[in-house]
Amino acid sequence: QKEVEQDPGPLSVPEGAIVSLNCTYSNSAFQYFMWYRQYSRKGPELLMYTYSSGNKEDGRFTAQVDKSSKYISLFIRDSQPSDSATYLCAMSRNSGNTPLVFGKGTRLSVIA
Amino acid sequence: DAGITQSPRHKVTETGTPVTLRCHQTENHRYMYWYRQDPGHGLRLIHYSYGVKDTDKGEVSDGYSVSRSKTEDFLLTLESATSSQTSVYFCAIRGQGSGNTIYFGEGSWLTVV
Numbered sequence: 001q002k003e004v005e006q007d008p009g010p011l012s013v014p015e016g017a018i019v020s021l022n023c024t025y026s027n028s029a030f031q032y033f034m035w036y037r038q039y040s041r042k043g044p045e046l047l048m049y050t051y052s053s054g055n056k057e058d059g060r061f062t063a064q065v066d067k068s069s070k071y072i073s074l075f076i077r078d079s080q081p082s083d084s085a086t087y088l089c090a091m092s093r094n095s096g097n098t099p100l101v102f103g104k105g106t107r108l109s110v111i112a
Numbered sequence: 113d114a115g116i117t118q119s120p121r122h123k124v125t126e127t128g129t130p131v132t133l134r135c136h137q138t139e140n141h142r143y144m145y146w147y148r149q150d151p152g153h154g155l156r157l158i159h160y161s162y163g164v165k166d167t168d169k170g171e172v173s174d175g176y177s178v179s180r181s182k183t184e185d186f187l188l189t190l191e192s193a194t195s196s197q198t199s200v201y202f203c204a205i206r207g208q209g210s211g212n213t214i215y216f217g218e219g220s221w222l223t224v225v
Contacts, residue, residue, distance in 0.1 A: 036216075042218065043216035099160055099212075102154055102155045105154055
């Protein structure tokens with residue numbers, strides 16, 4: 001079993017829909033959880049960062065972490081065509097010399 | 113903008129030739145990373161550095177070497193390029209504070225023919 005699993009999609013939704021993107025993981029030591037957004041032919045950009053369990057909201061974006069289920073989610077409300085991108089989850093054990101482990105990314109298309 | 117510059121941005125090279133990709137940062141970050149990204153594999157860590165002359169291998173380090181002789185530059189070298197090394201390469205730096213968040217450069221597209 002891979003450390004981080006992420007459905008690659010593609011996921012296609014109409015403009016204005018609520019989007020749910022998810023990752024599962026196997027390592028219970030993960031404490032730091034991130035979501036990156038990557039537009040075509042660009043580098044990934046940090047979208048959300050969460051430490052341990054709980055929710056974090058930033059505008060139309062909400063990140064959720066459920067450590068008991070080893071499951072993280074990113075919700076996008078009122079999705080826009082500009083949200084069309086690949087979304088990657090990432091996580092790590094601690095804040096030391098530990099590289100992030102990435103999911104393979106989910107490709108999202110928001111259709112106007 | 114994380115102050116990362118990658119060069120070259122695009123390169124076509126022949127099998128068997130050495131290739132060096134450069135990552136330059138302007139904000140004195142200690143940690144720097146090289147990833148490759150391929151369809152079906154996602155982002156995979158090649159090598160990383162936690163200081164000048166301090167480097168370590170990632171999960172796909174075979175065929176690659178790195179050097180960091182000064183804080184601002186992290187070089188990735190393909191000793192003898194192969195077609196399997198055709199990929200997009202991303203440099204990243206670790207941000208100050210906020211856990212292990214990292215920030216990526218714009219990528220270097222390498223084609224080995």
